[in-house]
Amino acid sequence: MAGIKDVARQAGVSVGTVSNVINRPEAVLPETRARVLAAIEELGYVRSESARQLRAGRSRIMALLVLDMGNPFFVDVARGAERAARQAGLGVMVCNSGQSPAEEAEYLGMFAEQRVCGVLVTPADATGRNLDSFSRHRIPYVLVDRVASGAGSCAVSVDDVRGGALAVGHLISAGHRSVAYVSGPGDLHQIRDRREGALSALAEAGLPPGALVEIPSDRLDVAAGRDAGARLLGLVPRPTAVFCANDLLALGVLQALYAAGVRVPQDIAIVGYDDIEFAAAAAVPLTSVRQPAVVMGRMAAELLLEEADDEGGTHEHRSVVLQPELVVRASSSTPR
Amino acid sequence: MAGIKDVARQAGVSVGTVSNVINRPEAVLPETRARVLAAIEELGYVRSESARQLRAGRSRIMALLVLDMGNPFFVDVARGAERAARQAGLGVMVCNSGQSPAEEAEYLGMFAEQRVCGVLVTPADATGRNLDSFSRHRIPYVLVDRVASGAGSCAVSVDDVRGGALAVGHLISAGHRSVAYVSGPGDLHQIRDRREGALSALAEAGLPPGALVEIPSDRLDVAAGRDAGARLLGLVPRPTAVFCANDLLALGVLQALYAAGVRVPQDIAIVGYDDIEFAAAAAVPLTSVRQPAVVMGRMAAELLLEEADDEGGTHEHRSVVLQPELVVRASSSTPR
DNA sequence: CACCCGGATTGAAACAATTCATTCACCGCC
DNA sequence: GGCGGTGAATGAATTGTTTCAATCCGGGTG
Structure with a gap:
């Protein structure tokens, strides 16, 4: 594959000039530039990003590591991040x-x-051990959907405690006195915070913590939701409402209840979390706690760019907390 | 940031030896190896992928370029591809x-x-111009969800003509005599093939091509589906069934019909395409044409690896065509 | 006419790894 | 004791780019 040297030879100039044509075209005589561009075209030259990187010391790629791309919530986060990154000329992995x-x-x-x-x-690691050892490399990182622990980085999150409180507060005010919480992996902060919010809503209504019946789940997808739905049906006494740690679980629970002939919301009300696009299109349109996912992705990318571009070491880590919003739909609208 | 030279100095060996410790540990005396590993640990050395790449001439990353990650179908393709790639030690972008x-x-x-x-x-480009000019770079590529045009590459696809025929054949045998086709961007092969299959099913049943009423759409997402649904409702005479080019459109159409009080499937039957996970969880569980998305991703990655690993130029391009499968659910099950 | 200045161009150093021909030390064998 | 062989370690060459000090050339100025 042709390199910059081949182009230089073909055009009868030095490698430095070719580099200038590519990176600072205005610094090269138009005539020379044309000759170089012709050579580039003729040889099908494509500059090697690895060589640039080697010289520059770092690549022009931003990484995004999410829990599950099968969850449309994270797809939205990715969309927001990608848009911001590309605006800055970076690729996203x-x-x-x-x-x-x-x-x-x-x-x-x-x-x-x-x-x-x-x-x-x-x-994915609540201990923070992975990120601790990662920070040795001096590569900036931003926590997404998680508050900063310590001051090692920026973070963008949504107030999950408040989100949980919104969801369960809504159910309580609709008359429910016993609510199931379909949770997820216990070591995820999001899950714990949502539970905490749920409990605070109960407390505020004067209900005992026991009014929240936890149905544990180790994954956060539709299949796990179906499974949790089956367990919900077996509970005695059966709660009249269920709050799910995310919409995928909620959709699964809904399917399980539907298959068992249990009516939603008449027999059991459901509230999900994330307000993914499919929540509105569900068998019974799903009440959900909406998170500003695209905004979160965008802000995270912007914070990261700010930190990465910071030469003088003047960057100060910031934590942004966004607010969730309850979207009421049919799955919880008619109290029993 | 520490480089291989710093490690070598710290351990009192040459750079070659450090490289050997990393890449061919068995070729180094255990004692030396331990000393080098200790130095690596102490300095927090991480090898530079760009330098390796520069030397190797190519990176260890496989790219996947899809139409829309918001479509769970492509998320599944990505899952399949990623699994295969990681097994071979490659990252996926x-x-x-x-x-x-x-x-x-x-x-x-x-x-x-x-x-x-x-x-x-x-x-995304039906003219193939982009890929034509890309092939100059000698980088192998595999077409996904598309048959090979010419012999320039491998391809993995699903028989979309047959898929369209399955969908519309099903509707015809349920008694429908007029079917709307909610299409997508006209330059996508998938869309055209599905229409062709739909027409062939009509022809086989002795119905005129006019029995397929096309509702054009320029995107393939839920919002576009809602829009198409609104237009469907305005058609006179109104078709009794609608076949959507993918499930996102179908979910959108379903929402629009639901909002207008039109019953599915009694008033209008719906068939989607892809059988994404959310199709089964929809307001009315959606009949859909299932595509083996994960398998497609995996096979595409495997074909690519085979071509990339091929040293002797013995690789022969292959086209794999997988078969779709009709999954009947409530949205089409009761003929009017 | 000498000098200087500016813009255009040059060419070598640096980046961080891999590779490979070479060196080195040591062992056993004749 | 010399010799060949072997396993371990070496270090220079290589990869493709960017950057920057140095060079070159032409024109204007004193």
Whole structure:
């Protein structure tokens, strides 16, 4: 494959001039420039990004490590991040950790080798161990959908405690006195915060913590939701409402209830979380807590760019907390 | 940041030895190896992927360029591809063209600069111009969800003509005599093939081509589906069934019909395409044409790896065509 | 006519790894 | 004791770019 030297020879100039044509065209005589461009065209020259990177010390790629790209919520986050990154001329590399700290560690290692200019990450590892060791590499990172622990980085999150309170407060005010919480992997902060919010809503209404019945789940997808739905049906006494840690779970629960002939919302009301696009199109349109996912992705990318571009070491880490919003639909609208 | 030379100095060996410790540990005396590993640990050394790439001539990243990551179908394709790639020790870079030939061209250019080891691409550009000019770079690529045009590459696709025929054949045998086709961007092969299949099913049943009423759409998402649904309601006479070019459109149509009080399937039957996970969880569970998306991603990645690993120039391009499968659910099950 | 200045161009150094021919030390064998 | 062979370690060459000090050339000025 043709390199810059071949182009230089073909055009009868030095390599430096070719480099200038590519990077600072105005510094080259138009005639020379034309000759070089012709040579580039003729040889089909494409500059090698690895060589540039080697010289520059870091690549022009931003990494995004999310829990699950099968969740439309994260797809939206990715969309927001990508838009911001491309505006700055950067590529984005999107990867899934699948909520596995081991996978997360592997990807972080890969990012370090690639010398990415920064990482947006939704941590799968509540201990923070992965990120601790990652920070040795001096590669800036921004936490997404998670508040900053310590002051090692910027973070963009949504107030999950408030989101949980909104969801369960809504159910309580619709007359429900016993609510199931279909949770997810216990080591995810999001899940814990949403529960905490749910409990605070109960407390505020004067209900005991026992009014929240947890249905644990180790994944956050539709299949896990179906499974949780089946367990919900077996509970005695059966709660009259269920709050799900995300919409995928909620859709699964809804399917399980539907299959068992249980009416939603008459027999059991459902509230989900994330307000993914499919929530509105569900069998019974789903009440959900909307998160500004695209905005979150965009802001995270912007914070990262700011930190990465910071030469003088003047960057100060910031934590942005966005507010969720309850969207009421049919799945919870008629109290029993 | 520490380089291989710093490690060598720290451990009191040469750079070659450090490289050997990393790449061929068995060729180094255990004692030396331990000393080097200790130095690596102490200095927090991470090898530079760009330097390796520069020497190797190509990177260890495979690119995947799809039409829209907001479509769960492509998320599944990505999952399949990623699994296969990681098994071979490669990273995957997933990008959206958003069905725009210009974006596609931009991404392909970026992949060439990155010297990716190969590209999996769902072309957005029916002219094939982008890929034609891309093939100059000698970077192998595999067409995904598209039959090979010419013999320039491998391809993995699903028989869309048959898929369209399955969908409309099903509707005809349920008694429908007039079917709307909510299409998508006219320059996408998938869309055209599905229509062709639909027409062939009509012909086989002795119905005129006019029995298929096309409702054009320029995007393939839920919002476009809602829009198409509104237009469907305005048609006189109104078709009794609608076949949508993908499930996102179908979900949008379903929402629009639901909002207008039109019953599905009693008043209008709906068939979608892709059988994404959310199709089964829809307001009325959606009949759909299932595509083996994960398998497609995996096979495409495997074909690419085979071509990329081929040293002797013995590789022969292959086209794999998978078969779709009709999944009947409530949205079409009761003929009017 | 000598001098200087500016813009255009040059060419070598640096980046961080891999590779490979070479060196080195040591062992056993004749 | 010399010799060949072997396993381990070496270090220079290579990869393609960017950058920057140095060079070159032409024209204007004193």
